Amino acid sequence: MAHTPSRSQKPRSKTDAAERLPLVVPLVQTPAEEPSHASRDPHPHAALDRSAMASLAQFTGGLSPHAMIDAWSDWAMHLGRAPGRQLELMERWRANALKLMQFASAQALDQPAEKPFKPGPYDTRWSHQGWDKPPFSLWQQGFLATQDWWHAATSELRGLRRQNADRTGFMMRQLLDTVSPSNFPLGNPEILEKTRATGGRNLIDGAARCADDARHILAQEHRPVPKEFALGKVLACTPGVVVYRNDLMELIQYSPTTSDVQAEPVLIVPAWIMKYYILDLSPENSLVRWLVGQGFTVFCISWRNPGAEDADLSLEAYRKQGVMQALDVINDIVPGQKVHANGYCLGGTLLAIAAAAMARDGEDRLASVTLMAAQVDFAEAGELLLFLDESQVAFLEDLMWSQGYLDRPQMSGAFAAIRSEDLIWSRAVRRYFLGEPDLPTDVTVWVNDTTRMPARMHSEYLRGIFLENRISAGRFAVDGKVIALKDISGPVFVIGTETDHIAPWRSVYKTALFTDCDLHFLLTKGGHNSGILSEPGHRGRHYRIGHRPALALYRDPDTWLAAHDPVPGSWWPEWSKWLARQSSGTVPARQPGTDANYPSIATAPGTYIHQT
Secondary structure, three states: OOOOOOOOOOOOOOOOOOOOOOOEOOOOOOOOOOOOOOOOOOOOOHHHHHHHHHHHHHHHOOOOHHHHHHHHHHHHHHHHOOHHHHHHHHHHHHHHHHHHHHHHHHHHOOOOOOOOOOOOOOOOOOOOHHHHOOOHHHHHHHHHHHHHHHHHHOOOOOOOOHHHHHHHHHHHHHHHHHOOHHHOHHHOHHHHHHHHHHOOHHHHHHHHHHHHHHHHHHHOOOOOOOHHHOEOOOEOOOOEEEEEEOOOEEEEEEOOOOOEEEOOOEEEEOOOOOOHHHHOOOHHHOHHHHHHHOOOOEEEEEEOOOOHHHOOOOHHHHHHHHHHHHHHHHHHHOOOOOEEEEEEOHHHHHHHHHHHHHHHOOOOOEEEEEEEOOOOOOOOOHHHHHHOOHHHHHHHHHHHHHHOEEOHHHHHHHHHHHOHHHHHHHHHHHHHHOOOOOOOOHHHHHHHOOOOEEHHHHHHHHHHHHHOOHHHHOOEEEOOEEOOHHHOOOOEEEEEEOOOOOOOHHHHHOHHHHOOOOEEEEEEOOOOOOOOOOOOOOOOOEEEEEEEOOOOOOOOHHHHHHHOOOEEOOOHHHHHHHHHHOOOOEEEOOOOOOOOOOOOOEEOOOOHHHOO
């Protein structure tokens, strides 16, 4: 078919997907007589350096030992010349010791006593009632007291780089978590109770699961999606067809369920770091299915899972062959109508880049832009900043240079480490010592169905967007010319989630700082994924919403938060009503695959979703 190009064919598009353009432009031109290090051809021996670093990265899980050594040495030298902080830490050690002694005395005399140290909000290791009784309560409090002291020891210190303070604190938490009493059968009352009740069967079952997990990790095997969550039947089962396919994405058009639909179609741009069906999970919590039911013509991109042969795919290719190509196809299928574009996570960042470039070039094809848990400024990008500096990015680049991509474990490990007490250690105790199998849910099935990142694209993202923060700094170029978010004039709807540790809501809110357009900001309960999956009827949900007219003065996030009260319920209807207000009216429903130029290639969810 003309609209399903192979790798050797040029895709049917108003944009040239095969063209390779520079991602960024330099701020200062280097004189020709003094070429920069980056402009010189690498010495033949440079490959030896990269191979050595790539081999080391295989053993460190992609974490740079140089960055870790730098953080510890910076912390130690600044603490060593700070006698006031040393005295403060000695006093804190004494205070913590006295609290422990008082608590231990009360426990020995069988007197009621409140625990002096409390676990963190995500720390579920101590929920069993056995931790309230000695000696387990004393072990728990001793661990939390040590954790409290190290938190103080690695807090900000005059002259110490903030990133190094955070990084040493993070690494110390990881080290302490390995020796937590909850991790050892003789130190955990829940494990002892379960072992007595089952006669040790839990340990036998746990050992078998541990061996199976080790085999999969060593073999780098991808676990298949369980049959009870089959893709296309249970998950990602909203009816539709693939109307376009190229080497980077499939474009799905969903079948209408209403007789009339809004004239303007909706394009969903998911992140390439995940498979799109987080937005089309089970029928009851599928954002795609719900949006179709509200009378919208919905299109969604399903990204291809790249391999080593795709190492040279650029971020510009994702914009051109992904977002822009999808818009070209939608404009052909639904001629004469603008498009409501919706980007999630990194897909939202890519959409913001595309929207700013379109505005700069005078393209008026977007009816609105929605950014869900998506950042355009990365100065306050949360705990993921712990993993990124020049040394770390260079280390990852060498690893990707040897593989052609960044693999699943190397990405998922970083996300899990941020919440290691719950995502790593609590899970390990349940699985290996309590003998409890992981009960799959639609969300956990999606989380485990990870993808790879092409080497060039991920390097461009880490450097140009994350590390150098070029989008909001006015230093990010598309087609050789810098873009500015202030050029976006159409209405924008931005969604942040309260407990997001990947895209913190205050960072997401900064879209209001770098744009002048009419903007609604909505803050919803939940995390990066759970906050977006907030279907009507979901118990305990609430959101806050505010409107910033075009060219209005900026309000900081805390002022905004204080001025907007929570509204109970799901945010989905609020967004749907906003989309309807930006639309021009209804037209008869459109059936997918009926356009002669874009017949059905496959039924939804397509073929790329099944790639491992």
